[in-house]
Amino acid sequence: xxxxxxxxxxxxxxxxxxxxxxxxxxxxxxxxxxxxxxxxxxxxxxxxxxxxxxxxxxxxxxxxxxxxxxxxxxxxxxxxxxxxxxxxxxxxxxxxxxxxxxxxxxxxxxxxxxxxxxxxxxxxxxxxxxxxxxxxxxxxxxxxxxxxxxxxxxxxxxxxxxxxxxxxxxxxxxxxxxxxxx
Numbered sequence: 001x002x003x004x005x006x007x008x009x010x011x012x013x014x015x016x017x018x019x020x021x022x023x024x025x026x027x028x029x030x031x032x033x034x035x036x037x038x039x040x041x042x043x044x045x046x047x048x049x050x051x052x053x054x055x056x057x058x059x060x061x062x063x064x065x066x067x068x069x070x071x072x073x074x075x076x077x078x079x080x081x082x083x084x085x086x087x088x089x090x091x092x093x094x095x096x097x098x099x100x101x102x103x104x105x106x107x108x109x110x111x112x113x114x115x116x117x118x119x120x121x122x123x124x125x126x127x128x129x130x131x132x133x134x135x136x137x138x139x140x141x142x143x144x145x146x147x148x149x150x151x152x153x154x155x156x157x158x159x160x161x162x163x164x165x166x167x168x169x170x171x172x173x174x175x176x177x178x179x180x181x182x
Contacts, residue, residue, distance in 0.1 A: 007056050010046055011065060015076040022046075030075040031068060063163035078123070078161035088159035088167065095149040097124040097166050098179065100135030103142045106178070114144075114171035121159070121167035124148070128179070143179040151175050 019026050022040040026032045041048040057065045066077050114122045125131045135141025159167040
């Protein structure tokens, strides 16, 4: 399991969804002790080292992970299905954000809006290309434009994870439209 993609997937699974699967405990901000993670991963058959963790964190194109300033802890920066209280500060979003999804979900989305579906937040991107890439992971992509300026003016809060992903609790359908580039 020396491949960085596999290690990134392993870290995503452990730090975002199931730390208990290897016996790891995260604090309420989602931080886990790196030395404990390495030890538990190795006991569970995943040959993890500090060098490999640092390499994955530094080279991950989506910047999914962060290492604490003291170098002792690691966490996923967003995408958690487990309850964490990552201390995001509400900020003003750009006027428009995008959400990539698959065409098969459009009817449901326009019935109920965008909801987190097991995660803590709805994930949005600031650029169209990223939304297309996200949508393609789930089938034939469709990109939705989110009127984040109007949402914000009507009291919805937005946060930005360390990797640039925009987060909000939900997006009612009235703020959505299929992007004209579709």
